[in-house]
Each structure stands twice: as structure tokens, then as C-alpha cells.
Amino acid sequence: MSAVTERHILDALGRVADPDKGTDIVSLGMVSGLVIRDGNVAFAIEVEPERGPHLEPLRKAAEKAVEALVGVLSVTAVLTAQARAAGRAAPQSAGQAAGRASRGVVPGVRAIVAVASGKGGVGKSTVAANLALGLRANGLRVGVLDADIYGPSMPRMLGISGRPRSRDGKTLIPMENFGLRCMSMGFLVPEDTPMIWRGPMVTSALQQMLREVEWGELDIMIVDMPPGTGDAQLTMAQHVPLAGAVIVSTPQDIALLDARKGLGMFQKVDVPVLGIVENMSYFMCPHCGGRSEIFSHGGARQEAERLGVEFLGEVPLDPAIRETSDGGTPITVSDPLNPHALVFRHMAARVWEKVAGAETERRAPPRIVIE
Numbered sequence: 001m002s003a004v005t006e007r008h009i010l011d012a013l014g015r016v017a018d019p020d021k022g023t024d025i026v027s028l029g030m031v032s033g034l035v036i037r038d039g040n041v042a043f044a045i046e047v048e049p050e051r052g053p054h055l056e057p058l059r060k061a062a063e064k065a066v067e068a069l070v071g072v073l074s075v076t077a078v079l080t081a082q083a084r085a086a087g088r089a090a091p092q093s094a095g096q097a098a099g100r101a102s103r104g105v106v107p108g109v110r111a112i113v114a115v116a117s118g119k120g121g122v123g124k125s126t127v128a129a130n131l132a133l134g135l136r137a138n139g140l141r142v143g144v145l146d147a148d149i150y151g152p153s154m155p156r157m158l159g160i161s162g163r164p165r166s167r168d169g170k171t172l173i174p175m176e177n178f179g180l181r182c183m184s185m186g187f188l189v190p191e192d193t194p195m196i197w198r199g200p201m202v203t204s205a206l207q208q209m210l211r212e213v214e215w216g217e218l219d220i221m222i223v224d225m226p227p228g229t230g231d232a233q234l235t236m237a238q239h240v241p242l243a244g245a246v247i248v249s250t251p252q253d254i255a256l257l258d259a260r261k262g263l264g265m266f267q268k269v270d271v272p273v274l275g276i277v278e279n280m281s282y283f284m285c286p287h288c289g290g291r292s293e294i295f296s297h298g299g300a301r302q303e304a305e306r307l308g309v310e311f312l313g314e315v316p317l318d319p320a321i322r323e324t325s326d327g328g329t330p331i332t333v334s335d336p337l338n339p340h341a342l343v344f345r346h347m348a349a350r351v352w353e354k355v356a357g358a359e360t361e362r363r364a365p366p367r368i369v370i371e
Contacts, residue, residue, distance in 0.1 A: 004071035006034060009041060012065045019058060020051065039073035040234055041066055052079055063204070074203045078239055106210050109143065109218045111243040111355045113274065114236060118262035120151075120227040123279040124248040126325045127315065128224040129157045130341070131246070133332040134348030136179045140219040143174065145209060146184030147236065148226040149202045155186040159328025163187055164213075172213045178333050181216065183209045210240065220355065233262075237269040243355045244274035246312065251278055251299035259300070263307060274312070274354050276304040277347065281314035310354075312347045315340065 014026040025031055025045060035042040045062060047055055056079070063077045106112065115128035125148070136142045146154035155161065158180060164172040164187055174181040185205060215221070223240075225233060236242060245266045249259035263273050278300030283292045294317060304311035315321070321340055324331040332341045 004036060004039065004041065004069050006036060008069055008071075009034060009036070009043070009066055012069055013043075013062055016058070016062050016065050019055075025058070025062065037234070039071055040076075041072055041074065042076040042078075042239065044078050047079060055079055074234075076203050076207060076239055078207075106215060106221065106240070108216055109221050111219065112221045112223060112240055113243055113351060113355060114147075114223045114225050114233075114245040114266075114271070115248060116225040116233065116245050116262050116266070117227050117248045118259045122227075122248050122250045122259075123315075124227065125153045125157060125224050126321065126330070127246075127248045127277055127279055127344075128222055129154065129325060129330045130321075130332040130344040131348050131351065132180055132222040133178060133330055134341075134345040135220055135222070135352060137332060137336060137345055138349055138352065140352060141217060142179070143181040143215050143218045143221040144183075145221055145223045146182065146186065147206055147209075147223050149185050149205055150226060152184045152186035154182055154184045154224060156328060157325050157330060158182055160187070167214075170212065174213055174215060181218070183213050185209070206236070207239070220352065233265060234269075237266065237271055242266075242271045244272040244351075246274050246351060247276045247309075248279050249276060249300045249303070250280045251293070251297050260303065260307070263309070273309045274351055275310035275347075276300050277312050278314040280317040283317040286319065310350075312350060313343050315343060 010026050010031070013031055014024045017024050018028055018030065021028060030046050031043055032046055033042075033044045043062075045055075045059060047058075059077050059079050063075045066072055066075045066077075115124060115131060117124040128144070132142050132144045144154055144158070146152045155175075158177050160175045160177045160182060162175065164175055164183070166172050172183065174183045175187055176182065220243075223236060223242075225236065245263075247259050247263050247266075259276065263276075266273055278298075280294070281300075282297050283294050284290075285292070297314075300314070301311045318340060320335070320338065321331050324334045331338055332344045335341055336345075
């Protein structure tokens with residue numbers, strides 16, 4: 001597969017015309033912040049604020065034009081409705097454009113936090129659901145985006161069924177339960193339907209669930225990321241102003257190795273890692289009260305110290321946590337005084353403390369680093 005270049009992309013976009021001006025978007029200086037990384041392409045299309053709401057077809061046409069190029073794995077185009085000085089057409093850095101474009105992606109949401117892991121099977125979604133409910137229990141307005149396109153689990157974990165409604169046929173109303181607003185691919189396809197999608201379709205689905213949903217006013221959105229470091233994570237890092245990421249791992253060495261990769265990915269794209277959670281930290285027998293460290297213990301705490309990030313806490317391997325999550329009533333809401341529920345609330349309080357502190361300091365939006 002030949003590598004796609006900036007010239008190839010600009011040539012393709014040069015065949016996409018602004019419907020109001022009749023000239024291609026490259027000649028008009030509307031394309032900025034072009035990012036090419038291992039076949040993943042992202043760019044911003046700058047338009048006047050008053051035209052922004054009507055140019056979604058232009059954005060889709062631009063994505064389609066680039067998507068057709070050989071060597072392109074995924075494409076994300078973002079409309080940024082920024083007033084431009086007359087005659088300015090100079091290109092900008094990827095970080096400037098991506099950061100500015102991303103700020104308008106989810107209006108009304110103060111902070112977005114990704115919950116991620118380097119590998120599957122570590123209980124990331126269980127942590128994400130209980131963390132979101134902990135934030136809600138602490139008095140915040142919370143949304144949950146299930147970004148795991150291939151294995152969406154939030155509908156089951158949050159006890160939500162049915163399909164989202166739309167007021168205008170263009171944007172969806174998120175589903176709700178326990179005071180959380182939630183959107184997931186699991187609401188749009190049957191639970192047992194396999195998602196056989198390539199990168200561009202995953203990227204497009206994530207963009208739609210962010211941009212075409214009436215999230216309303218939220219203090220924080222928790223994003224349940226798919227495991228690994230692929231298209232979904234790249235899309236979120238490039239086009240969403242992530243306030244930070246929480247890494248979930250189990251204590252054993254192989255899980256920590258993968259967690260280290262996930263942590264490194266977020267650091268590379270300038271997304272702060274808020275901390276590490278050690279899930280399945282130990283097992284407490286409900287019959288004899290004996291404690292067993294099935295997957296070892298303390299590895300995530302040691303890794304956090306080694307990497308200079310905060311250790312947010314340890315969650316045991318407990319039947320109550322598993323049963324309540326599988327049953328759609330996570331322990332943080334079904335048994336709020338349970339010690340394990342209080343652990344999640346404590347972690348939630350610490351995450352919000354760090355996010356609110358960063359907001360106060362007016363941290364710059366994430367910057368894409370191209371090597």
C-alpha cells in the first residue's frame with residue numbers, strides 16, 4: 001500500500017467545491033490543520049459561523065473525497081465555524097487547528113474524560129460505568145459515551161434498552177438512566193449483531209455520536225474507550241478536547257505492559273493521564289473472609305509511581321461488583337454505602353478535582369505531535 005501524502009489529499013480536496021461560492025475549498029483557503037499519521041487523515045474546514053449549521057454535506061463530501069485515496073485508512077473532517085480575517089489563507093499547525101476545531105464538537109460539555117486500557121478483559125467498562133455514577137452521586141451532571149463500537153456494553157451495564165429518539169430527524173436524544181445521559185452503538189444495532197467495520201466507519205460513527213447528539217449541559221462526559229491504541233483513540237485524541245484519561249489495569253505484568261502502551265499514547269498526544277486504577281486487585285472470599293491475590297497485587301500502584309502519575313485506587317474482584325454490573329444496576333447506585341461503591345465515589349471525586357483544577361488553570365487544548 002502506497003503512503004498517502006499531503007499533496008494527494010489537497011488534490012482530492014481541490015475537487016470539492018463550496019456550494020455557496022462555487023470554488024474549491026483548497027483555493028478558498030478553507031482547509032487547515034492537515035494531519036497524516038499511518039494512513040489516518042484529519043483536517044479542519046473553516047467556515048463563517050453563520051454558514052456552519054448548513055455545511056454538513058460539504059464536510060461529508062470532503063471526507064468521501066479523501067477516503068477514496070489509496071493508502072487512506074480513516075478520515076475525519078471537522079467543520080470549525082470561526083470568523084477568518086479577510087484574505088488569510090496561511091496554513092496553521094495541526095495542534096492549533098485540531099484544538100480549535102474540537103472545541104465546538106460537543107457544545108455544553110465542560111470536560112471530557114476517557115477511561116481506557118491497553119488490553120481487553122480488565123474491567124474497563126465496569127470502572128467507567130461506576131466512575132460515571134460516582135460523579136453523578138457527587139452532584140455533577142454526567143454523560144457517558146460508549147466509544148467501544150465493536151463491543152458496546154453500556155446499555156446492559158446501565159440497564160437501558162430501546163432506541164434513541166430524534167426531534168428533527170438530524171440529531172439524537174441520548175438515552176437516560178440513573179441520572180446519566182448515554183449514547184452507544186448498542187442502542188442502534190441488535191446486541192448480537194457483529195460490527196464488521198473498518199477504521200473510517202468507526203471514526204465516522206464516533207464523530208456522529210459526539211456531534212449529532214443533544215447532550216445538553218454536562219459538567220463531565222465519561223468516554224468508555226475500546227481497548228488498545230487504534231482509530232477510536234486517535235479520533236478522540238485529535239478531535240475532542242479531552243481533559244484527561246484514566247487508565248485501567250489489572251495487577252499482573254502482562255496487563256501492566258499493555259496499560260503502559262495506552263498511557264504512552266495519551267502522553268504522546270498531550271492528553272494528561274489523570275491516574276491509574278488497579279481493577280481485580282484482590283479477591284475476598286464471601287464465605288471465609290480470606291483474601292487471595294489472584295492476579296498479583298500492587299502492580300498498578302508501583303507502575304503509577306514509576307511513571308509519575310497518580311494511583312487513583314484499587315477495586316477488588318468481588319461478585320457483587322460483577323453481578324450488579326451485569327444486571328444493569330452497578331454497585332455505586334444499587335448499594336451506595338457499600339465500601340466498593342465508596343471507592344468509586346472517592347476516585348470520581350479525585351478525577352473531578354483534577355479536571356476542575358486544570359479548567360481553572362485554563363489548560364491549552366490537546367496538541368497533536370507528528371513525528
